[in-house]
Amino acid sequence: MKAPTLFLSALTVLAAAQLTAQPSFTAPAPASVVLKQADQRRAAYEARVDEVVTWRASLAKPGELLTDMGIIAAKLVRREDADLCSRSVIELMKDPGTGPFWMFPAVSVAYLGRDQLSPEAKKSIRDAWRKVMQVRGDTENHWAMYYTSLYLMSELYPNEPADSWYSGKNSAENLAESREYLIHWMDLATTVGQGEFNPTHYIGEYAIPMMFLAAWAQDPEMRIRGQMKLDWLLADLAENTLNGVLHGANARTDDTSVIERWNALASFFSWIAFGNTPPPAGYGGWGIYFAIAAKGYDVPEVIYRIATDRGDDFLQRDLKRTRRRWRNSDVLMAPIYKQNYTRRGYAVGSYQGGMADPIQTHVWDVTWAVPDPRGVHNTMFSMHPMSSGYDMQTYFTELPDQMIKGVTKEGKASYDSPDKFLGGSRFEQVFQDLDTVIALYDIPAGTRFPHINGFFSKDLVNLTVDPSGWIFAQGGNTYLAYRPLADYELKSIARIKSSWTGERSDTGDKILYSPHLKNGTIVQAAAAGEFKDFAAFQAAIRALSLEFKLAPVPTVKFTTLRGKTVVCTYGAAPVVNGQPVDYTKWKLFEGPYLNAEKGSRRLTLTHGHLERVLDFNTLTITDRVRAN
């Protein structure tokens, strides 16, 4: 349990962010315009990159040394104040941080400063990599950052002896170990899927290291791997966004982003790569480290189009995997069968339930489009608030009792709160068919929090508790029908806003609290334009065939708004129109935009006539314009 949600210095930057102009953060939300000309796209992209760098450099305080490596990196990329940067680096390296969140900023300064920093400053960086043991960490994102950083520093300082590195290994040994791990990780991600899939914040902890590899690796193989994996990550982001806002299931998110879906580092990446949503405050804190190398990268048009230029509704299915399970499981990493169904006005996303990560999983939601997502809680879902030493031990190598206490002090303040909205549960099973979600719960007696929580946003309108048992509401231009399967109470909540401090505030949101062990939720979404009015939608929902029982296990038979007959029984495979769903046939990616066979290491991106193939078998990128 060593993973921070955000490194503390990023918080400092975010605090400063409130004081200094950030044009795109404060400006109106970007218009939904698709830039069709390459030079226009490139110019807009470079303008965004410059905005980040300019802003971060402007945080320097006149006459003072720079205490933030992000500012130093910004100044170095602007090739200004080299002497100040050198003196600041020397001071910072007297007391370095430890671990991947320190390592990759240090790498950026080392590389950008190659021809700008003084010999003394460069030596101070080099010495820091000798004298302070760096923590490798315990998560997939930690290791991506750690090994990318160690790889690049070992390339920058080749042929140096073991006693000149904190690891006690020489440059060649560090390089070989780092390279081997990074290739191993890419192999996993391109065959059975990413573990920390679609994270709202940790996307930066992958995209930035891959950008660094693409920009700075001397080995051509690692350079192309970095570029290809960055393409892969951005394509995965593009597919899972609605007007730039990441929606649906996330391996890892936090108390804020799970509700205010836009408010995440992922929105920085949508903004900088696609320009289709505002960036978060301070460009997410980490955004600077992407920006400093971003001009060496071209966002492929096909990815840009997937993010910004959509016509028809689409269904995309992806294969991912859980975090490593050290114990309490028959498998080291279980498959995650993830899907999203995206329409112009809303998107529905989910995976099959269970835990992808012990603390920060988000399993399913309906997220609706809004003209400006800032401050809007544009989502609906339910969940079981799991808090369990047993489940923590599945994923962490710790003794059982202190973990809950510990994790609530390490940036996951809500973990042991009964009214949280963050986290997955072993006792939740989810099935999605297009814009219908059926979530069933079978919670054993004695479970710490024996109830489920449904999230009802402050931004819903026309919230109606119907005598039929359905709850109707409207979010944006989306009609929503929510059917609790057990008695509940719908009440106001002072929601946890900060994952770090546990600070609460009354945001106007409501919680659907249902204290029943055998439980369930059905949500059906639809576009407002499909109906004459809200009443017509309600009538249509009431007319749908629904049978359910909760004992001995929850079972639902429901005819969806799209005419499918779905039977879901807790603990059994879902059945659609009489056919059991066979997840074993799930591909790595399958949909109109991203396609890859399981185990293939080969991803095909398509949009209209555009096609890009990322082939990790041959380490080639192949673009073509397809005929009709």
Add this chain to the structure above:
Amino acid sequence: MIRSKILLSLLGLLAGSAAAAPASRHDMFVVASINNGFVVGSKMVTLSGLFQRGADNSYGHFGLNFPFIVSLAVDPRDAKVLYAASINGVLCSTDGGQNWRIGTSWDMTEPKDVCVDPNAPDHIYLALPDGIAVSTDRGATWPRRENGLPERGKYTQAVRVDRTRAGRALAACESGIYLTEDTAGSWRRVFAAAATVTDVRQSPHDSKLWLATTQSDGVLASRDGGLTWKKFAGLPTAEAHYNVAFDATNPRRFAIGGWTYGVLVTEDGGETWIERNTGLPEGHCVFRVGIDPDNGRLFAAVYKDAVFASDDFGRTWRKDGLEGSLVYNFHFVPKSAK
């Protein structure tokens, strides 16, 4: 490598403590993290890692300042040769902790325990969350030695080598206790556990007597060298027991540490057990117990509070030091290991 100017060398400490306490036959090392708000990536503002309790009862830090070391082993032939289980893998030092090398690679992470075979000190056992590795070349290489362990259920919390026979070791795993008699060439299960076995230790008095603590099977004893195990009837099983310590000065004294039950002791060889928590902080939350083999002093580490000591086997306690610490292990190393 690490050459921290703020850290005392192990050699210096050893020399100092030996001069001040000539009667002591063991050095007491504590593996602890004192972690005030540290998260991965931030600066470390406190000292963590390896501590030695000096003759003046102070705890002196030595070696690496690293919050994620959990266990230590010392080569009995040379006290300067150290092995530390850490989040980064196993750390190896040949100069008493001044310089370290990460002995393992990316494919081994977060070992929980490390143990040197006292009769074959080139052989070092490493307890991993996904199995067991054994170095037979003094830490130069760390091949996995998992023949006989199950594909799943081999999470290993502790490993101990039989002091009477080279190559004979017991491993505390998720699925039970495993025994090897051929330097981990093969393992066989000698006890099936419902959840992780948290510790396994050999009596200093009777080499056939081993004790083990578990998360859900209570506390176990083996009186035939680990071949068969029996649960102590007088101890609870609802919550986890964390570790066990033998009193080298009294063969009938054992102590058990754990979060829920605090300190449990027996002074009649396990016939009866008594809670000895009076004087410990409320809620106790004991993470580790240890017993000084020179004088029978009982130590209890209370989670992120302090190390407490008792000279009357837990009847009374005094705060001994390392305030704010999370103690992962107590180690008592014979001074003869020089």
